[in-house]
Amino acid sequence: MTTAAPVIHPSAVVEAGAKLGAGVVVGPFCYIGNEVQVGDNTTFGPHCSVQGPARIGRDNRFVGHCAIGGEPQDKKYAGERVELVIGERNVFREFCTINRGTGGGGGSTTVGNDNWFLAYTHVAHDCHVGDHCVFSNNATLAGHVTVGDHVILSGFAGIHQFCRIGAHAFIGMGAFVNGDVPPFLMVAQEGYGKPRGINSEGLKRRGFDSERIGAIKRAYRALYMSGASLDEARVRIAEIAGESADVRDFLDFIESGERPLLR
Incomplete structure (x- = not known):
């Protein structure tokens, strides 16, 4: 002491x-x-x-x-x-x-x-x-702005007021974020940042096994790659959340936001 x-x-x-x-x-x-x-x-x-x-x-x-x-x-x-x-x-x-x-x-x-x-x-x-x-x-x-645990903001990243960045997200260099970023996502620069998959490498480094990462990937595809409306995607994510605490966190984040979801 x-x-x-x-x-x-x-x-x-x-x-x-x-x-x-x-x-x-x-x-x-x-x-x-x-x-x-x-x-x-x-x-x-x-x-x-x-x-x-x-x-x-x-x-x-x-x-x-x-x-x-x-x-x-x-x-x-x-x-x-x-x-x-x-x-x-x-x-x-x-x-x-x-x-x-x-x-x-x-x-x-x-x-x-x-x-x-x-x-x-x-x-x-x-x-x-x-x-x-x-x-x-x-x-x-x-x-x-609220930033969760284990978030990485790369150089020159800028986050708009009142946005939330979920845990384990990765914001790429120069990305300007004007909407909520759910947990586990990786955001790349394209004017305002756009989702570009989940932060798989970061999750592996923090001990997430392949089953956990796979469930998060399925939730990501339902929200960002399926072409479904947000309401339709929520239904699919809720099904996945029944077997994954990580996806339940993902869904809770989506449903508790006050700003538009980054999509």
Whole structure:
């Protein structure tokens, strides 16, 4: 268990209202604002800024020039108290930006555990990112986006506001997504992103066996390759879901959306 006091570079500014855990390192020219709580062993490289209210868990690494917890980029924001919550063991590379929530959007932006945010990635107000995700360089979320676990956003991918990205999905380089992406899908660039099969390789790496992947493939074909209407496809997917928990998740995702399904 770490008991070492925080290490703060002489050029850094840490406001009196900030709370730093044991072993925290604050590098040169950083700014840590009021109402910022930082868990044990989290490190900030040079020129990072963190605005509060924000709660950051333990063992996170901010490499440098990150702007974390800034006000939401929303004209409706009127200064209400909103926050950012970040979990544990995340890596934020150079020039990452993550904004707090808005009063009208639930009041918080959240990031889970074990995620990897590469350079120039952006998470806007009221977004919710799960665990074990990878955001490649310049991947961007607009406001109110929900991202499930184990999602990969390739470089320059852009997600429209209020969209949902289901667990284990893979968004290809430069794809612009303006509709919900069900779990397990792989989306490729063609103007706005279009489904191009399921993320088979990623599922294999995470221990999905051939039977599970086969059921997901059958659900994908019913929705995207059969030529059936959405209602007809739902009936077929419901039949497959009777034998597959993964397909039940797929169907639940389709039926709970507020934006048009990406098809």
